Amino acid sequence: MPKGYKQKFRHFCLDQPDFKNWLTKDQSDKSKGFCKYCKCSINAKIYQIRAHRETKKHVQNTKCCAQVNKLTFLPIKSDEVCRQETRKHIKCPKRI
């Protein structure tokens, strides 16, 4: 191993169920991890990753993202349901 070898980000962290949803590799610094929610680098040390997960900022960002995901991944309605809803909408008397 060459001298001055930089500790690479521990990839096993990415497979941890607790981390894998938000943790990725830092593209600019391979020795670090990157939080997708907070858009910030985290030291590769596992206790620092855990510490980051506990921060208020991160918890808050996780909640925001979870809400966005819910909206984004709504189940697609079948054509039939859409048609029924459209009909209902058309039948609905106009309120004047």
Ligand SMILES: [Zn+2]
């Ligand atoms: Zn974070």
